[in-house]
Amino acid sequence: MSSDDRILHRQAALVAGRPAPHIPPRRQPAHRIADDAEAIATAEALARDFAGGAVARDRERRLPLAEIERFSQSGLWAITVPKAYGGAGVSAATLAEVTAIISAADSSIGQIPQNHFYMVEALRLAGTEEQKRHYFSRILDGDRLGNAFTEIGTKTPVDYKTRFAERDGKLLLNGQKFYATGSLFAHIIVAVAKNEAGRVHIVFIDRATPGVDLVDDWSSFGQRSTGSGTVTFDDVEISPFQVVDHEVVFEQPTPMGPLAQIIHAAVQVGIARGAWKETLSYVRAHARPFFELEIEHGYEDPHSIHAVGDVSVRVHAANALLARAGQRLDAAIAAPDAKSVAEASIAVAEVKAYGTEAAQLAATKLIELGGARSTLETYGLDRFWRNARTHSLHDPVRWKYHHVGNYYLNGQLPPRHGAI
Structure with missing residues (x-):
């Protein structure tokens, strides 16, 4: 997509949607969940509170900003970080049950961290030790990962035009994503992109990085408050440390x-x-x-x-x-x-x-x-x-x-x- 095309799409998206909300830096580290039992109990307590505002949030398409902050600060977004890195390392059965408990109260909130947990697993399987230590530490402290996977206008949802390549001594990421569930609430946006050889990678990008643009233009009749809108990357400078091979986990x-x-x-x-x-x-x-x-x-x-x-x-x-x-x-x-x-x-x-x-x-x-x-x-x-x-x-x-x-x-x- 050319620079002019990206500008036109952003202008159209802003007409249909809203600029991304401001996500302030974390004020304090998140609570650390100790084990599976605490994870279930914490989810049940949060679900009781989240259920009360579910109808209004859905009716008004109101983003659950305060609820997501409570959700991640509770420690539940870090429950799959391995024990060797300071996490609870809960079972997959517990992760599924936590998700179901929250989703019964408000399925938009329940869906939002799906890609966060997916990326935690990608780091566990394919990240270097340095990457694991860095990103797991941030996740344990309460940083949220957001999804920038799927694109529109391609043959299938897993065709990716988003690319990163070296230019003038810099590694630059360019592309546009839709259905970007979680990105509006994220501290770190994780983009799926191909390198110059066409191999698929995931790229961890801090939200405030120049060239990253988010728009709340999700207009579906359901899952209204997931914030699954548009993310654009326009000459976003990245480093090799932010890049993890994604294809290797399926080989x-x-x-x-x-x-x-x-x-x-x-x-x-x-x-x-x-x-x-x-x-x-x-x-x-x-x-x-x-x-x-x-x-x-x-x-x-x-x-x-x-x-x-x-x-x-x-x-x-x-x-x-x-x-x-x-x-x-x-x-x-x-x-x-x-x-x-x-x-x-x-x-x-x-x-x-x-x-x-x-x-x-x-x-x-x-x-x-x-x-x-x-x-x-x-x-x-x-x-x-x-x-x-x-x-x-x-x-x-x-x-x-x-x-x-x-x-x-x-x-x-x-x-x-x-x-x-």
């Missing part, structure tokens, strides 16, 4: 792909939990009985009872699949090889597929059983369906089923990339 069996995906799966399972919980509460409080029935309350309707039973089974099944996938992923992290990584990938694909469908069913039944009044804007109940549907588009469920079926029927190992 051999590693847990990189299933770890990325279990967080997305957990977002869907969280939405399913949240919609199911709202259904129980709303139907008990507000649903009216069908006029053909001689009953006193809507929750006595036999068809409603059956539908709630159906959704309950599916949500509980999704919970079990998420826990199972976490266990398989932990086994692959402990002893990565072709077999363990494939088993983890398939288990994660299963919960991603099933959890996505459970979330959409639960969200649909919430409105159906709630009746006409449940559609009123004041309740904001439609956010569950909109969020589940929007988030599901990261990678299609139909291909999850394909890889699962091909694995069990034909013994075909799933491909190694971040979407399986």
Whole structure:
């Protein structure tokens, strides 16, 4: 993209969106989570607070700036930093459960750190010791990583025009990203870019670096407050220390792909939990009985009872699949090889597929059983369906089923990339 094109896009984005919010430097180091149990307890406490403002944030497209600050300062954004570097090194099962707990309260907040955790894993697998010590220390202190992966206008979402190359003795990064979830809240933006040889790398860039431009132009009908807008890099000067080879983590069996995906799966399972919980509460409080029935309350309707039973089974099944996938992923992290990584990938694909469908069913039944009044804007109940549907588009469920079926029927190992 030429400089003139980038200027025109920024002008168009500013018309459609808003300039990125100011993210002040951290005032103090974040709390350090000690273990898995503390991570779960902290997530549950935060979720209770986050749930209260979820409807208003969604309705107003209000970025959860204060909530994200609390989230990262709680220490939860550093829970996957390995113990050898001062982190809690929690299990993948715990990471998934933390994500589901937060997502049940507000799935936009639950999704925002997905790419942060992905990059922590990239550093663990491919970073140098110096890079690990530097960036893990910053993450433990509370710095947040933001995503600058996907581009628009390319053949597929994993085609990258963003490049870095040497010019006049400087290493310069140029390109533009969309769907940049987390970048508006980030202290460090992590860009996927190709070098001059065409090999894919990830580049860690401090937010205030000259040439970095962020615009809040995310206009989707769901996941409204993820801030997944546009990031532009215009002759951004970088150093080799900021660059990590990304292709290397997929050239051999590693847990990189299933770890990325279990967080997305957990977002869907969280939405399913949240919609199911709202259904129980709303139907008990507000649903009216069908006029053909001689009953006193809507929750006595036999068809409603059956539908709630159906959704309950599916949500509980999704919970079990998420826990199972976490266990398989932990086994692959402990002893990565072709077999363990494939088993983890398939288990994660299963919960991603099933959890996505459970979330959409639960969200649909919430409105159906709630009746006409449940559609009123004041309740904001439609956010569950909109969020589940929007988030599901990261990678299609139909291909999850394909890889699962091909694995069990034909013994075909799933491909190694971040979407399986």
